[in-house]
Amino acid sequence: MPATKDKQNRPVVVITGMGVVTSLGAGKTENWAKLTAGQSGVKAIKRFPTDGLKTKMAGTIDFMGVEPYSTPALSERLATVVADEAITEAGIGTAGDFPGPLFLAVPPIEIEWPQRFEVAAAARGNSEVGYNDLLRASANGQFSAIHHRFQLGSVANSIAEKFGTKGSPISLSTACASGATAIQLGVEAIRRGETGAALCVGTDGSVNPESLIRFSLLSALSTSNEAPEAAAKPFAKNRDGFVMAEGAAAVVLESLDSALARGAKILGVLEGCGEMADAFHRTRSSPDGKPIIGCIRNALGDAGLEPEEIDYINPHGTGTPENDKMECLGVTAVFGERANKIPMSSNKSMIGHTLSAAGTVEAVFTLMTLRSGRIPPTINYNVPDPAIPLDVVPNVARDVAQLRHAVSSSFGFGGQNVSLVIGLEPR
Template identity: 30%
Template sequence: MSKKIVITGIGASTPIGGTAVDSWNALMAGESGTHTLTHEWVATYELPVKFAAEAKVRPEEVLERPVAKRLDPVSQFALVSALEAWADAGSPEVDPDRLGVDFATGIGGMWTLLDAWDTLRERGPRRVMPLTVPMLMPNAPAAAISMHFHARAFARTVASACASSTESLANAYDHLQAGLADVVIAGGSESAVHPITMAAFASAQAMSKRNDDPEHASRPYSIDRDGFVMGEGAASLVLETEEHALARGARIYAELAGGGVTADAYHITANDPEGKGAMRALTAALAQAGATPDEVTHINAHATSTPVGDIAEYVALRNVFGDRVDSIPVSATKASTGHLLGGTGALEALFTVLAIRNRVAPPTINITTQDPEIPLSVSGEAQPLPEGPQLAVSNSFGFGGHNAVVAIRSVD
């Protein structure tokens, strides 16, 4: 018998806020987290892209110094968001053997890895930190959360590029349905605003180069969009069976109604132009939710602001929703936050939870002239959602052809 899986806690550290609430308020106010970078390495390496969406609050300002020193920034962000989500959920009393962690990253502890390489070359092997491998491994964020909260049911890691944390949410749903845990801390984290990734993405012509106007660089659906903006941070959601949540008197934000995960098997970086894999992920998420496309009232789109990617997603949406897709309120929140890579799906799922709870689709900033090939219902102003029950989908797609979608339903 299927169980109802509910969301009882949220936490985030993002380019527009140090907490979930602050990030949501900034999103609704139309703020941009993108700014010109002030690091010396921008000039040292003559980077062609000189801006990014760095976290508004550094994790070392939140964590105790001995804890922060033993973690790469990707794990620091993860732990900061998990601490907030856990407190927001009321710090539930749960048997550690029944508490699990599903946490993702697209890249992992790259700062630790590359700093260690510099240390090895410049100062020799004896000066490389003993904790280098535990800090750089991609499962380090999940491990840090698991150890802090004594979560012993499991601590699992997904690394599927920009679909990573949405896939972790879908996995958490399955793990709770399978009875492997009563409570799961799920989400994703990334800290990749680094000269090597900035140079590589720029070389691939994937990033916007609007150095003269960084705050308006991420402009999904605009006809003059020219690439994504690198972001960083993390988001966490506390998930549990409804039975467990009700038994402890928890506040319930929304229901995680289902998830869908597919692969394009098409190209290492490009989306399938026909959107077949994305369409199957959307359909699978709705099927698991026991819902039809006609029930969907809101879409949080992947919408990275790349010329090809935004259109490919629209093709998939239109294949699933038909002509109705152009009247469903859509939000493309990367315009405000930048693209958190492996952490982006969890953050956008968090925004989707708050959107249906507050009955409002967040604004999509920076739209100039909307691309006529993408005639979605997207606005620079917040859009009210219809009265009655809400069902929203949040989409994530990543290099390698990874597609992940979650469906989120209102509970009141």
């Protein structure tokens, strides 16, 4: 029998259910087959015209039948699908009655252009349309559905209602680290003894014109439009930005006690979480890498593991010149001479950057990597960067005899850094 408390006498937190959807497909099976085959889900955008845009591709999810599209509508649909897959696998609770809280990483929700145009049309009469006209047309309850749909808490409210999670559902954002923060909040709640289980979900369906243009204006996106599947090039010398993508993942976290008591199959262990905010700049990392280094070290410390015990790294690995350089610096500082011997592959080379969902999606893929002993590759790695002398598992998946512990890192605008340590079995 493994100990149900860790070295710090906290409940051990295990994963008993996982669900995922990305531009590669819906569900773990399809995603894993394509991910380990080195396939890309990135493609030319069909959802809206891309004329005049610098970036014309993304990892969109167009197979979910969400019409009309809006960020909250697609994000909610994706979250529903992955939560259902995770809860079904965990076999926990009963339908519509999940025995724990919901932590949801979700993009900030705001009114989008179709809604703005709809209200503007209702305000017809003026040749010039301004917010006073929109306000005049907003009354009388004709747009009350838009009010509810575009509240920042609307997706969490719906998911809580559908799955019967307990208490007030938490919608959170730590930018591109959000999905990892959702898991961290679940781990903390279980360690506090508040709950035996938590549903942690990251979702993002925000590929719309303005969101794409916002990232584009910050020069964050790849413009390699001629071959979308080859656009995301993490750690390669010719990397030119990240590729926006949609996706979602869910994990059912449980205390080991709870999982054992109900005879649940234990998929893996959420061994530790670490974070450290960066006060250097709104979009750039501190040049000394201290926050990234501190974040990974905090996660290892929380897990009670030494750097030597880490067998795999699932990096943030966005493919922006800045991120990959800083992440290399951080990993090198933490893992020292072993840094270039630890396989470190970026899922984003295939699925793009799923933004608010990335931390959850990549935590799921990290555990699938540990469980299978097969490491998905970093594809599009054709021009090595001598400044990044790491083993990025280039282009082809690799089988490894034994993988026990992995680090999954996520970094975001606003100085957000979160690392998770995931293990295969309770110790």
